[in-house]
Amino acid sequence: MSADSRTPRFATQAIHAGAAPDPATGARVQPIYFTNGFVFDSTEQAADIFAMRRTGFSYSRGSNPTVAALERRVAALEGAKAAIAVSSGQSAVLLVLMTLMKSGDAYVASPRLFGGSLGLMRRLDGRYDLKPQFAKGLTPEDFEAAITPETRAIVCESIVNPCATVMDLEGIAAVARRHGLPLVVDNTLASPALIRPIAYGADIVVHSTSKFLGGSGQTIGGVICDAGSFDWTKSGHYNLITEPWPDYDGLVITERFPEIAFGVACRLFGLRDLGPGLSPMNAFLTLTGIETLPLRMERHCANARAVAAYLKDHPKVAWVSYPGLPGQPGEALAARYVPQGPGSIFTFALKGGEPAALKFITSLELVSHLVNIGEIKSLAIHPATTTHRQLAADERAAACVGPETVRLSIGLETVEDIIADIEQALARLD
Ligand SMILES: *Cc1c(COP(=O)(O)O)cnc(C)c1O
Numbered sequence: 376m377s378a379d380s381r382t383p384r385f386a387t388q389a390i391h392a393g394a395a396p397d398p399a400t401g402a403r404v405q406p407i408y409f410t411n412g413f414v415f416d417s418t419e420q421a422a423d424i425f426a427m428r429r430t431g432f433s434y435s436r437g438s439n440p441t442v443a444a445l446e447r448r449v450a451a452l453e454g455a456k457a458a459i460a461v462s463s464g465q466s467a468v469l470l471v472l473m474t475l476m477k478s479g480d481a482y483v484a485s486p487r488l489f490g491g492s493l494g495l496m497r498r499l500d501g502r503y504d505l506k507p508q509f510a511k512g513l514t515p516e517d518f519e520a521a522i523t524p525e526t527r528a529i530v531c532e533s534i535v536n537p538c539a540t541v542m543d544l545e546g547i548a549a550v551a552r553r554h555g556l557p558l559v560v561d562n563t564l565a566s567p568a569l570i571r572p573i574a575y576g577a578d579i580v581v582h583s584t585s586k587f588l589g590g591s592g593q594t595i596g597g598v599i600c601d602a603g604s605f606d607w608t609k610s611g612h613y614n615l616i617t618e619p620w621p622d623y624d625g626l627v628i629t630e631r632f633p634e635i636a637f638g639v640a641c642r643l644f645g646l647r648d649l650g651p652g653l654s655p656m657n658a659f660l661t662l663t664g665i666e667t668l669p670l671r672m673e674r675h676c677a678n679a680r681a682v683a684a685y686l687k688d689h690p691k692v693a694w695v696s697y698p699g700l701p702g703q704p705g706e707a708l709a710a711r712y713v714p715q716g717p718g719s720i721f722t723f724a725l726k727g728g729e730p731a732a733l734k735f736i737t738s739l740e741l742v743s744h745l746v747n748i749g750e751i752k753s754l755a756i757h758p759a760t761t762t763h764r765q766l767a768a769d770e771r772a773a774a775c776v777g778p779e780t781v782r783l784s785i786g787l788e789t790v791e792d793i794i795a796d797i798e799q800a801l802a803r804l805d
Pocket residue numbers: 463464465466468489491492532536561563564582583584585586595596597748
């Protein structure tokens with residue numbers, strides 16, 4: 376066998392990467408280490424771990440063996456050098472922005488993002504002077520046009536929540552490289568089963584594991600992945616990562632940890648200082664979810680495509696935003712980046728406007744009216760009055776969320792049953 380054929384492929388890694396039988400007991404499943412503290416062998420070891428002179432577990436806010444298994448697994452699936460698990464996807468976005476930037480800095484952001492990310496960005500702008508510079512559109516040229524001398528990063532989603540637009544990651548990564556900026560990609564809606572952004576040039580990948588990675592809608596969590604490829608020292612702008620930390624005996628993260636500098640900065644500042652660590656129980660449930668990720672994503676995509684195709688031809692439906700269908704805007708990018716299909720979260724609009732959208736949602740029986748996405752169960756929500764409610768009208772328009780719009784997250788039920796439920800709900804509209 377060649378070396379290449381022995382490198383585990385994706386589905387194998389989803390099951391095995393980062394965890395092995397427990398050396399102490401032989402337990403095959405990753406044990407859940409419910410302990411806050413870890414006994415030190417010596418005072419020297421304790422001091423070394425605190426000063427980052429050696430790695431080891433000390434206190435579960437910063438790292439925990441069960442959480443570490445999840446971190447290794449997601450890092451393997453994303454092709455990253457390191458990963459840091461946090462308590463939510465929202466914390467993942469927050470820690471990335473706070474670790475990269477200080478007050479007065481700015482970053483170019485996609486105009487189409489998850490509503491919670493847009494809300495966070497606006498609040499950080501108002502209170503902490505971290506300025507989002509929203510691109511005028513979704514092309515690499517639009518992102519490039521928004522860059523100024525204050526820009527320190529570019530942020531986008533791989534597949535956009537809620538409208539399923541597939542972004543030109545390679546094009547945007549080329550812009551980032553040309554301007555010496557790290558590219559941050561929120562890969563929640565694709566999961567590494569559909570898109571691995573690092574392969575297209577992303578430097579940092581974030582996830583809400585509350586969605587496809589966990590898969591069953593049981594736990595909130597997030598992960599930050601460090602590709603280990605960005606040169607933090609070149610511009611001199613990323614002082615947390617490149618300058619000495621006086622309280623850590625002058626530790627310079629890029630010197631001590633050149634391959635995982637961003638990840639280490641996120642862990643020290645993000646977890647030790649700010650504190651949003653992930654519970655070992657939630658890490659365990661997410662690890663278990665990831666084991667079936669490749670299988671689930673295949674069926675999520677197939678079911679979503681069938682539902683989108685059904686809706687597109689329905690007389691009460693104005694439009695469907697699912698670029699996996701022929702003739703849709705963004706079809707070429709979807710075909711290039713996600714041949715399996717652009718996930719299972721998408722929007723459609725009812726000709727009857729907001730009253731029809733609300734009545735459709737309350738008429739559903741099998742499909743649940745709730746705010747999560749990427750679960751095994753099919754879900755529906757009215758974004759304009761919920762997830763995107765806090766946005767200004769022009770921001771909602773940029774995110775393509777009008778009053779007539781419904782967001783669906785198509786699950787793994789038998790697709791005929793999902794379509795039958797949607798059919799009866801549509802039949803109740805005037
Ligand atoms: C849900 C979501 C988040 C936030 O994640 P939580 O786990 O809910 O905090 C961030 N980005 C995207 C794209 C999401 O869908």
